[in-house]
Amino acid sequence: MSAAAPPRLRLGVNIDHVATVRNARGGALPDPVRAALLAIEAGADGITAHLREDRRHIRDEDMARLRREISKPLNFEMAATDEMVGIALHTRPHACCLVPEKRSERTTEGGLDVRGGHDRIKTITTELGRAGVRVSLFIEPALDALDAARSIGAPVVELHTGSWCDAVAHGELDKANREFGRIRVAAARAHELGIECHAGHGLDYDTARKIAALPQVVELNIGHFLMGEAIFVGLPETIRRMRAAMDEGRGQAS
Ligand code: PXP
Numbered sequence: 001m002s003a004a005a006p007p008r009l010r011l012g013v014n015i016d017h018v019a020t021v022r023n024a025r026g027g028a029l030p031d032p033v034r035a036a037l038l039a040i041e042a043g044a045d046g047i048t049a050h051l052r053e054d055r056r057h058i059r060d061e062d063m064a065r066l067r068r069e070i071s072k073p074l075n076f077e078m079a080a081t082d083e084m085v086g087i088a089l090h091t092r093p094h095a096c097c098l099v100p101e102k103r104s105e106r107t108t109e110g111g112l113d114v115r116g117g118h119d120r121i122k123t124i125t126t127e128l129g130r131a132g133v134r135v136s137l138f139i140e141p142a143l144d145a146l147d148a149a150r151s152i153g154a155p156v157v158e159l160h161t162g163s164w165c166d167a168v169a170h171g172e173l174d175k176a177n178r179e180f181g182r183i184r185v186a187a188a189r190a191h192e193l194g195i196e197c198h199a200g201h202g203l204d205y206d207t208a209r210k211i212a213a214l215p216q217v218v219e220l221n222i223g224h225f226l227m228g229e230a231i232f233v234g235l236p237e238t239i240r241r242m243r244a245a246m247d248e249g250r251g252q253a254s
Pocket residue numbers: 014016050077097099107108138158199200201202203221222223224225
């Protein structure tokens with residue numbers, strides 16, 4: 001009997017940095033919602049946006065408009081704070097991805113401390129779950145983080161691919177292999193635990209192609225690289241190329 005085909009790999013497009021460019025001038029353009037609509041037209045399966053405490057890119061009204069105007073699932077990335085939980089309960093996105101957040105960081109630097117914040121994260125996960133919002137925990141690809149996610153009852157985890165992508169970008173081959181090994185093991189473990197597995201941070205065409213070959217990973221969330229490429233070839237073409245790279249990698253899944 002032949003093995004079942006791996007599930008389709010979804011592409012979530014993070015549009016935060018369209019808002020970064022807009023905010024650089026303080027006006028209304030470029031509009032992140034327009035980017036979201038265009039990304040969906042070009043093949044994105046969902047849109048991700050991170051409402052940070054300091055509102056450095058996405059703002060409250062962007063999130064509200066995304067919820068109203070896009071036809072595909074909205075993934076609301078946020079810190080585990082009372083303020084954000086309140087906004088999420090009001091917005092009712094398809095999903096919330098809980099991330100650690102430090103004011104001084106340039107981007108989300110590490111995975112969530114699921115063990116340390118266990119009770120609080122569990123309360124938030126349950127509360128949002130009751131409101132019909134799927135909660136995903138952004139974690140390091142580590143077995144203890146997965147066990148903690150399981151004990152919280154999180155339906156989804158997103159594995160932080162930043163260390164792997166940085167090692168690839170710096171040509172640190174041994175480290176890159178080690179980091180990819182951690183991701184492979186963590187994805188398999190998530191699957192065993194019955195937790196849906198997503199991945200993201202720092203992905204480009206090559207790393208997305210490679211991680212697409214892991215059949216347990218069912219969604220990639222990608223932002224910075226796509227928006228950078230879009231400057232040169234346009235957003236629709238960038239999304240099409242990313243989709244092609246992911247499909248090519250998925251074809252290698254065993
Ligand atoms: N997933 C999460 C949880 C993130 O915090 C980010 C960065 O905002 C991404 C994915 C996308 O990372 P990048 O912009 O490097 O593609």
